[in-house]
Amino acid sequence: MKKRAFFVSAVLAGGAVFTAVSLAQQQLPTHLKELLELGMHPGHAFIDEGREMFHKPGPNGKSCATCHGQDGKKLEGAYAKMPRYYKDIDRVADIDTRILACMTKYMGYNAKDKKFKKKFNKWSGPYRVPLATYVASLSNGMKINVQLDDPQEKKLYEYGKKLWYMRVGARDFSCGICHTVLAGKRIRLQGLPDPVKNKLYTHWPAYRFGSDRMWTMEDRVRSCWKAYLLYVKQWHQKKDWVKKPPPYSDWVIALELYMKKAANGATVEVPGLLR
Ligand code: HEC
Numbered sequence: 001m002k003k004r005a006f007f008v009s010a011v012l013a014g015g016a017v018f019t020a021v022s023l024a025q026q027q028l029p030t031h032l033k034e035l036l037e038l039g040m041h042p043g044h045a046f047i048d049e050g051r052e053m054f055h056k057p058g059p060n061g062k063s064c065a066t067c068h069g070q071d072g073k074k075l076e077g078a079y080a081k082m083p084r085y086y087k088d089i090d091r092v093a094d095i096d097t098r099i100l101a102c103m104t105k106y107m108g109y110n111a112k113d114k115k116f117k118k119k120f121n122k123w124s125g126p127y128r129v130p131l132a133t134y135v136a137s138l139s140n141g142m143k144i145n146v147q148l149d150d151p152q153e154k155k156l157y158e159y160g161k162k163l164w165y166m167r168v169g170a171r172d173f174s175c176g177i178c179h180t181v182l183a184g185k186r187i188r189l190q191g192l193p194d195p196v197k198n199k200l201y202t203h204w205p206a207y208r209f210g211s212d213r214m215w216t217m218e219d220r221v222r223s224c225w226k227a228y229l230l231y232v233k234q235w236h237q238k239k240d241w242v243k244k245p246p247p248y249s250d251w252v253i254a255l256e257l258y259m260k261k262a263a264n265g266a267t268v269e270v271p272g273l274l275r
């Protein structure tokens with residue numbers, strides 16, 4: 001039911017034809033390729049939802065468009081340079097973190113309100129994922145260009161590189177073991193992508209057909225962290241796992257910075273479509 005609703009709205013959206021064909025998309029199963037050929041990318045519904053949200057006033061009467069222009073004019077190209085350091089919040093932010101900061105700092109949403117936080121964090125919630133997808137789409141066709149000008153950016157980048165190769169948890173795994181060393185091999189029937197070498201950041205946020213959801217890179221990093229790195233619990237073992245890192249934490253943003261910098265020069269094509 002949910003799936004169908006997405007398709008319908010994607011078609012109503014004017015059937016924007018998806019022309020970009022990235023490596024991941026070349027490897028898509030036939031039924032998804034056919035969808036793309038028909039111009040029915042289920043992720044496009046999120047762009048529309050994000051655009052609507054972008055122009056909707058928050059509790060203090062301001063909308064994103066109040067500061068960033070009608071149709072996000074002033075945010076064109078911004079996503080291609082993120083994560084980066086922002087003076088007003090004194091930290092390096094990715095798209096999710098930046099949107100949360102803008103909503104709570106500038107639009108009257110209450111960061112301490114548990115209901116708002118929950119709604120914001122949710123995959124299928126009205127704020128984070130559609131807004132991130134919309135803002136990212138304003139950089140479509142532009143080249144990723146992450147610079148490390150600020151000392152905080154440099155520091156976080158180095159940290160990200162270290163995290164990538166750091167072996168942790170019960171399996172003594174690292175991101176790099178799967179995505180650098182074993183890249184190209186299969187695990188649980190899934191091919192292991194190399195997001196660094198193949199500059200895969202270009203297609204994030206991506207719609208994952210299997211889970212029927214749009215994912216931002218925050219979601220992807222945190223899920224891999226939890227699903228693969230860590231968790232082995234058998235009857236004779238004590239818990240030996242590292243928890244999912246909290247959202248918007250430096251751990252996540254450091255890894256994003258590492259991967260996005262590696263994608264410099266490649267063209268943003270969002271939303272991606274993955275199986
Ligand atoms: C009252 C003004 C205001 C509102 C409303 C606002 N922002 Fe912002 N936004 C800012 C400021 C200030 C910055 C920091 C700009 C800088 O340092 O370059 C920023 C930065 C950003 C950036 C990064 C831009 C870049 O060049 O890297 C994004 C993306 C963004 N905002 C998205 C949003 C979204 C989405 C909304 C609505 C949910 C929103 N903002 C609402 C003031 C606002």
Ligand code: HEC
Nearest residue numbers: 024173174175178190193195200220221224225228229255
């Ligand atoms: C045990 C192996 C394993 C480990 C460890 C692992 N991942 Fe993954 N990762 C996968 C698999 C498998 C996929 C593909 C999933 C799919 O197709 O849905 C994936 C997908 C990804 C992608 C998306 C690639 C694309 O297609 O665009 C990114 C980015 C990523 N992982 C980052 C990380 C990061 C960061 C870490 C460390 C915190 C990590 N992964 C740890 C197995 C792993």
